[in-house]
Amino acid sequence: MIRLENLSKTFPGQSEPAVERLSMEIYEGEIVVFVGPSGCGKTTTMKMINRIIEPTSGRIFIEGEDVTQADPDKLRRRIGYVIQQIGLFPHMTIADNIATVPRMLGWDKKRISERIDELLETVGIEKSYRGRYPKELSGGQRQRIGVARALAADPPIMLMDEPFGAVDPINRERLQDEFLRLQSEIKKTIVFVTHDIDEAIKMGDRIAILRDRSAIAQYDTPERILTDPADAYVEDFIGSGASLKRLSLSRVRDIEMADWPVARLSNSHDVVREKLRRSGKEYVLLLDGQERPKRWVGADDVALDSVPLASAGWPAVAIVEESSSLYDTLDTMITSYKGSAIVVDERSRYLGVVDFERVLAAIETMRPHNEGQPARGGA
Amino acid sequence: MSFVEYLASRWDNLLETSVEHAEVVLLSLAIAALIGVTLGVLTYRRPAAAQTVLAVASAVLTIPSFALFGLLIPVLGLGYTPTVVALSAYAVLSILRNTIVGLRSVDPAVTESAKGMGFSNWQQLTKIELPLAWPVILAGIRVSALLILGIAAIAAYVNGPGLGGDIFSGLSRIGGANALNLVLGGVLGIVLLALIFEAAFVLLGRLTTSRGIS
Ligand SMILES: Nc1ncnc2c1ncn2[C@@H]1O[C@H](COP(=O)(O)OP(=O)(O)O)[C@@H](O)[C@H]1O
Ligand SMILES: [Mg+2]
Secondary structure, three states, rough: EEEEEEEEEEOOOOOOOOOOEEEEEEOOOOOEEEEEEOOOHHHHHHHHOOOOOOOOOEEEEOOEEOOOOOOOOHHHHEEEEEEEEOOOOOOOOHHHHHHHHHHHHHOOHHHHHHHHHHHHHHOOHHHOOOOOOOOOOOOHHHHHHHHHHHHHOOOOEEEEEEOOOOOOOOHHHHHHHHHHHHHHOOEEEEEEEEHHHHHHHHHEEEEEEEEHHHEEEEOOOOHHHHOOOOHHHHHHHOOHHHHHHOOOEEEEEHOOEEEOOOOOOOHHHHHHHHHHHOOOOOOEEEEEOOEEEEEEEEOOOOOOOOOOOHOOOOOOOOOOOOOOOOOHHHHHHHHHOOEEEEOOOOOOOEEEEEEEHHHHHHHHHOOOOOOOOOOOOOO | OOOOHHHHHHHHHHHHHHHHHHHHHHHHHHHHHHHHHHHHHOOOOOOOHHHHHHHHHHHHHHHHHOOOOOOHHHOOOHHHHHHHHHHHHHHHHHHHHHHHHHOOOOOOHHHHHHHOOOHHHHHHHHHHHHHHHHEEEEEEEEHHHHHHHHHHHHHHHHOOOOOOOHHHHHHHHHOOOOOOOOHHHHHHHHHHHHHHHHHHHHHHHHOOOOHHHH
C-alpha cells in the first residue's frame, strides 16, 4: 500500500541526517505504529509520506504509484492528517472544519451535509455541535473532530502524529478504544506515531521500533515484538513487564473456558440441589430468563425451600465480556471473591468461567519458543 | 456672531467639508491598506525583508507633515493628489506592522493542518491566515484612520480638500470676524468624524470577525 524506499532527510544546515535510508512497506488496512525515543525521526518520517517535509532522497510509493514528484496538494487530499495539537480552524464552525476537504474536492452541498452528520455520529459528537466553534469544545471533543475532519473525504490513508498525546490518561484510553472500534469498520491504512510503547502495543497491527535516524530496530506484530524482541535495544524499549503487556493482547475468547454447572432462577430448589450433588462442585451459577448470570449458590444456601433462589447465596459479580483482554480479566479475578471470572457475550449471556489456572496456562504458551537462538535483525 | 449662531448659519457648508474630509481619509486608508497588507503578506515569513519595509514605513512617519506636503508640491502639484499620497504614506506603518504581527501569531498547528489537508499556499493565506489575522489588521487600520484624520487638516497647505481649509483660513486672520468660529468649526468636525470612525470600526469588527475568534 505505502512503500518507502531508501528515504532520507537531512535538514538544511545540519550535518547529520534526521532520517537515513529508511525502507519499509506499510500494508493495506493496517495500523502501523512508529515508536521510538524523542528525536529519533518518527515525525520527520511520517511527514515525508504526505510531503509536508520533502525527502532529501529516496522514493515514496502509494498503491504502486511513485508520488515522490506528484502534486503535493493533490496527494494530501488523499491522505488524512491528524496532529497532536489538532489544529482545528478556530474561525470556522465544526461543520465547516469537517467540510474542508470535501469542499476542495468539489462535493455538492447535500452530500457534504450528510457526510458531516454521519461523521459526527461516528465519532460520538451530537449533531447540535455543527454550528459551534472549536473554542467551545473540550479537549477530547476537539480530538474527535480532528479525526472526523481527517476522515471527511474518506481517504484510504491516515497519518496520525501522537494524536492522543495531549489528552488526559482517562480520555486517552477512551479515544484509543473508540478509534480501534472505528478502524475495525473503516479499515484504513494508518501510520500512527507515538513515543509510548504501551500505546503502540495497544493500537498497532504492526509496530516499527525505531532508533536514531529512523533506523528500524524491529518491524513486527506486537505479539512477536513482546515475545521475541530482536535485540537488547528493543528489549530495553519494551521495558519490564513484557509478559504482562502480552496479556493485554490476548482475549478471553482465545483461551479455553471451564464449563461450570448452571441452573435457572426459575428452577425448583430440588433441581438446584440435584445439580450441585451431581457436579461435585461447591457452587452452581444461577441464570435468569435471558441467560444472564445472577447468583452463586452452595448446598447450605439452598437447604431451605423457604429462601427464594433470587436472594439465596451471593450475587454473581466479576463478569467479563469475551472480548476483554486477559489483562483486564486477571484484574477482575484478583479483585473478586472467588478468584474466577464469569465470561459473557456482548448481550451479557453466560458463556463460561475462567480461573487462574487457565490464565496461567495461557501465559505459559506465550513464552518465547526461541530461547538460545540468535536475535533476529530488523524486518 | 457666537459659535452657535455660526454653526446654525453655516452647518450645510461644514457638513459638506466634513464629507470631503472623510472621503479623502477613506480613500487614502484604502490605498494604505492595500499597500500595507500586500507588503505584510509578502514579508511576514522573511524576517530581513519585514525589518526593511517596517524601517522604511517608520521613517516616513517621522517626516513632519508640513515638510512632506511641501516636498510633494514640485512633484504632484497642489490639491487632491498630493493629499492622498501623503496621507496614504502615513497610514501604511501601523497597517503593515499589524499585518505582519497578525499573520505571525497564527498558530503553526493550524497552518500545518491546513497544509496537510491539501490547501495551496494561496488558499492557506486567504482562507486561514488572513481571516485569523484580521482582527489585528483591522486594529492597525483603525489606528491609521485616527492618525490621518488629524493630518488631513494640514492638507489645506497644498490646497487639499477637507476641514483644514476652514482651520487654516481662520488661523490666518485670527482676531477678524468669524476667525475663531472657523477654527472651532473645523476642529469640531474632525473630532466628530473621529468618533464616527471609531463607532464604524467597532461595528465593522463585529460584522467581519468570526465568532470563533472573538
Ligand atoms: N524542521 C526541522 N529543522 C531542523 N531539524 C529538525 C526539524 N524537524 C526535526 N528536526 C530534527 O530532526 C530530528 C528528528 O526529529 P523528529 O522527526 O521530530 O523526531 P521525533 O518525532 O521522533 O521526536 C531531531 O533531531 C530534530 O531536532
Ligand atoms: Mg514527533
